Structures are given as C-alpha cells and as structure tokens.
Amino acid sequence: MTNELLPGLALQKVDERIMTLNVGPQHPGSGHMRIIVQIDGDYIVACDPDPGYVHRGEEKMAEYRNYILNIPHLERPVIHDSCNVLYPYVLGVEEILGIEVPERAKYVRIIASELNRCIYIMYWLAIYGIFLGHSTMFMWPAGDRELLIDLMEKMTGARVTHAHFVPGGVRNDLPPNFEDVCLRQVNYFEKRIKEYAAVFYDNPILISRTQDTGVLSRQDAIKLGTTGSVLRASGVDYDLRIKEPYDAYDELDIHTNVMTEGDSYARSKIPWLDMIESCNIIRQALKKMPKSGSVRVKLKPNPKGKGFESVYKRVESGRGSLGYHIVSDAKPEPYRLKISVPSFRNLIALPYLLKGEKLGNMPSVYWSLNYWPVEADR
C-alpha cells in the first residue's frame, strides 16, 4: 500500500518563487499530454511529462483479434506514419507464419514506407514551425505534404490510414504508370523541401533560438535510450535500415545523416535531411524494383502460429526504432503483443533537457524530440 498520488496531485513544499504551470492537455503547445513545468522567473527548475491521455489499449485489443484483423487498428497510434508503424508487425507475423515475401512486394513496401516517412516528417515539421511562431513553415509543409498523400492514395486507395501492408506482401499491386508519376512527384518534392532551408533552417532568428538549447550529449543520448533522429543528432550513427536491414534495404545505397551538436537545432534538422535521403531511396527502389510479378502470397483463411514462440522485429520509423514483440500460441490470435515505441523512449529525455532551460525554449526542445503523444500512449 503506497500513498503515492498522481504527478499533478503530489504535495510539494511551497516555495513562493516557484510557479507551477500545467502545460496541457488543453494548451496549444502540448499535444495530447501534459507537461507539468515549475518555473523560477523565466527558468525551468523541474519538468514532469505526464502522458497517458490517449491510451487506447492497442496491445490488449490485439489479443482478441486474429493476425489479419489486427492490421487496421495497429496503425492508429501514428496515422501519419501508418505504413512504418505497421511494418514490424507484418515482418513478425510473416516469421511466425513462415511466409516468404515476393521480391517485388519488398520494394513496394520500401517505397510506401519511405513516402510515409516523408509524410510524417512534413507533419512534424509543420508543427515544429508553428511552435516557433513561424506560420509560413506551418503552411508550406502542410501543403506540400498533399503531393505525397495523393501518391499514397493512388497506391493504396486511402489518404491517411492505408492498411496496405499485409503478412505476405502488400494488399494490392501498384497502379499502372505509377513509377513515372512517383518519380516526377518525388523529384518535385525534393526540390521543394530544399527551399525550406532559405526560409527556415538558415534563418538567423531560428538559429539564435534553437542553437545550444537542450543539448543532449552523446553519452546521455545512449544512456537514456533515445532513438531515431534524437540519437543521430547527438552523434551516434545508428539507423536500423543499415544496421539491421529488413526486406530489401540491404540492396540499396543508404546514407545516414548524423550531426554532433545534440542541440535543438540539430534535432530539428536531421528529419529534414532524412526526407532528402528518403527521396534518394525511393528513386533507387523504383529503379531496382522488378517490373512485374506477384506482390502477395496467398494465405490460408485465419492463419495460425505453429506453436509457442516469440518474435521481436523492429524497423526504423519516422521517429526511430519501432519494435513489436509478438508471442504466438498456435492460435489465430497472438498470445501477447508488445509495442516498443520510439516516442516514449525519446520523451524520457525531456526532463533532463528542460531542466535549467528558459521557458521560451520549451516548445522547441519538446517538439524537437520527435515525439508523438498518441504513439507513446498506445
């Protein structure tokens, strides 16, 4: 029996200089979460992130649905990154069911996943822009994102929640003439996002605001278990597409973007560089993809696992390493499904980064962690 209260209710020693701010959940700068910030003047003395407002029990829901029915609801935590959030689940189920994926499907998956990564990062970048008070940087990515959304709509039939990856490949083959359209739109997209440097990343006010704020050193980044763009901004060359290549990533020439500063500016620039790299990957995949062939292995209805076995698969999502631990039980439903999300691992760094920072740095540091509240709650 502990008498521990919830974070916001815990009794604290009263200090007249310290003011407690509840940033969220109804606050334009928080997302679906609360950050309890204690400030002394303009300086943050303590910060307590309080996620959990959008917990939906995805893991428990997965235990009552069979492997195919799990697909639509498992992409809900990050609908803007729905292909990547489903990718490790599909890989794990394929291993449980013992399916070999056709070669063409592997490339189609890579194209879909990289397009989706760009869509996610554009959304993230738009919010980063408006968090810093830069309304043009909100509108431009939100508008240019439509290019790729249209492309995904052609490819999968849905604009946001695609449910495109299935165990054994992808749901449908590419539409006719897709390669040309995709190449043209991706080239234009790359040209367009390179223009963002002039208005955003080279902007002297932005640099003066975000440089040397919320510095995460290389050692701390590894110790705290951060992942994805946060880890790479601190100088760790770690990208699962290269370190543990899945599907056909080992046949492509991928370059990892690493910056050593570890500050808010570096963390915001890495995803943007990732988008340019994604465009390269899409072009390579379009070139190497077999021009014809099956994209899906036909499954038996209601497929079952062979026996009690557990699989852990992870991919590099838009936010970092995203893993699924699937335990199968010779039943159509998984016995247990555990999602290891990058957002929660990055959020852990927030109290360490915000301590001693100014209140004005809070939005830039918080959103530079590449954190998606809904994914962290699952």
Add this chain to the structure above:
Amino acid sequence: MSVIAPKFKLSEFIKSLFDNAFWALMLMVLVGIPAVMMILFVIEMPVINGELLTPFLAFTWLADPSRTLPIIQAFMTTDMFKVMAFPGFGFAALLAAGTIFVERKLLAKLQLRVGPFYCGKLEGILQLAGDGLKLISKEIIIPAKADKPLFWAAPVMFVAAAAAFVALIPVAPGWVVADVDMGLLGVFAVIGFFPIITILSAWSANSKFPFIGGIRALFQMVSFEIPLILSLLGVVMITGTLNLSEIAASQSSFPWIVFLPIGAIVFFITMLAELERIPFDLPEAESEIVAGWLTELSGMMYGLVQLGTYLKLYAFAALFVVLFLGGWNGPMLIPPFPAEIITDGITMGPITLKVPGLPIFTQEMLNGTLWFVLKTVGVIFFIILPRGVFPRVRVDILLNLGWTKLIGLAFVNIFIALGLLYAGVLGPGGLQ
C-alpha cells in the same frame, strides 16, 4: 480561380445583389437617418437665402443639393468631424480594417493558400465584418477570481489610448485632431500608457499565463521605449521643434530618412517590438503561454484589444511617415479644382448649384492625404511582411538587442544629427 470556388451563377449573383440592397436600405433607415439627425443637432447651421436653418428644417431639405452641401460643409468644419471621421477615429479604423484584410490575403499568398474567400463575394472582403459580428455575439466570460472592474476596463482603456495616439497624427496641412506644440512628447506619453494597461489587464485576470504574458509585455515595452525615444531625438534636434505638423512641413524638399537612416532603422525595429508583431510577439507566444496576456479575454473584449492593436499599428506607421518619410509632402498629383464651379456653379440636369467656397477639401489637402496614405500603406506593408518570414525570438535575445545594440545605434544616430547640425549641412544656411 481556385478549385474551391463555388460555381458562379448570374441569376444568383443578381438576386444576392438585390438582397444586399435591401439590407443596405434597412440599415440606412434604422441607423443612418437617426445618425444624420443627431449630427444635425451638433453642427452650427449655415444661413441660406437669408434664413437660419434649424435641425428639423435642415432634415426636411436634405434631398436638395443646394442646401445639403452647405450643411455638409458646415459639418466638416466642426471638431466632431475631425475626431469622428477624417483625421481621427474613422479614417484610422478604415485603414486598420484595410490592414487586417491585406495582411490576411498577403500572408495567404505567401503561404500558398487562398485566405479569406467566401465572405463578401469579392475575395472575402467582408470577412472582418463577419469576424466582428461573431465576436460581438459571443459570451463574455470573466474568470471567477479576476479583479472585475480592472479586467473590464483594460480593453476599453487600450482602445482609448490607441485613439489618443491617432489623434496626434497630422494627415494633411492643418488636418490634425490635436495640433499641440508638444506633439512628440504627447506621443511618448501615450506610448507609456500601453505597458501599464497591459499589466493591469494581465494581473487583474488572476491567472498564470496572462500574468507571464503581461510581465513579458512589460519587459519588452519598457526596454524598447528607451531606444524608441532616443532614435527620434535626431529628428527633433535637426528640426528644432516637437510639433508633429511642423516636423512634417520641414521635410518639403527631402525626407529625414536620407540623413538619418540609422535612426529610421532603429525606430522601425523598436516599433515592431512595441506593436508586439512577429518576430517580437513574445507576450502572445501561443506555444509557450497560450495567448499571453490575451488568454482570459473573450468575446468583444478580445475584439476591442485587436481593434486597439491595429489602431496602434496605423498610428506607429503614420508616425514613421511623419518623422522620417516626409509626411504629406510629395509631387502634386491631384488635378486643380476647376474655378468655374465656384463662380458659375455646377449644372446637374434641371438644377444649377452655386455654392461659394465649396471645396473644403482643397487641392493641397487632397494631395497631402494621398501621399500620406500611400506612404503609410507602404510602411504597414513592411510591418506585416516579417510575419511570414521570421519565427519568434526569445526573451533574453530580445532584451539583449534592445539594451545594447539598439541603444548604441540610437546614440550613433544622435551624433550623426549633431554632426550635420554643426557642419552646417542642415539648419540655417544649409540645404534647407
């Protein structure tokens, strides 16, 4: 022009025009005619054909132009007209409303979107009226622990202070509401009111986010007032007067920005900070402190603060024009008023109208107003533009900028002005 534009139908357009005409008529009957009646009570009536008009008599004769025009002319010479309409509140509010519309459309074009589109048929030109109606119809919610009298009073005081600022601006020769010899000092006094009103509103709301926003506004305004005042000293030293009309008149051959560019730049930057415009909109930084000191204001209280903000924006832009860009001075563009209208009168169908001394708006006044408006709109454009380009700065960077760089530059500007005076370039025997 756009994919979201509705299909244009001529019949519906004509029908909507009839609807609009009906509502215009209704408004005129319900609001316009009582307003005219009230105005007629205020103005001093002219003598026409040897009989002194009474308000009721004048009202019955309003349809006759030979009698209406002298009445209008008499109205235009009153102080009420100056305060309400032309150089005062009405003119400023019109320009402020135009500013809001242009700002929204300009930012929309910059950000690859359409902006206000549906309201008012023509590119959403009535969007502001719609927003105003919405704000008026909304419930005003006061926080339970707020200091209610102060909280109610703050938005009104804000508009009043902004209107006082507008009253000091000379628009054309002789057209200024308050032509005081200490005009520039009056401007400083009025600017000094804004941080007080802001902190009163913020503190009386008794809420955390407005309080932080109010403290930030106080920091920002107080620390930028010093470079603001110092940057204007150069102009005062060269002209040797504090009267804004005289300062504007002294720039008949060249504007002071030619000689004091540093002062103009410092004044422009401090102006952005005083106006809480991006990139200096810290007191309203939404991702940090919700809406800053405006957080608890709701309904028309918020609308009044916005009105005051844009009136202030117009007044600052106009002050920049008067001090650095030559005010109303400019080449004559308006054609001269034909003299035979005064001597022979105008023939309009069966009526021949003869009014001695009719053109109250003289050629100089119209030309001055035109140049003044053109220059002010140009300055407002440059005030709006950073909003599409810059993110918000941080408090420490802002204070650093204000207390070190801008004050230093303002002193440099003062020494330039002193040098110009002592070298004899300006002043008696100089260029002027």
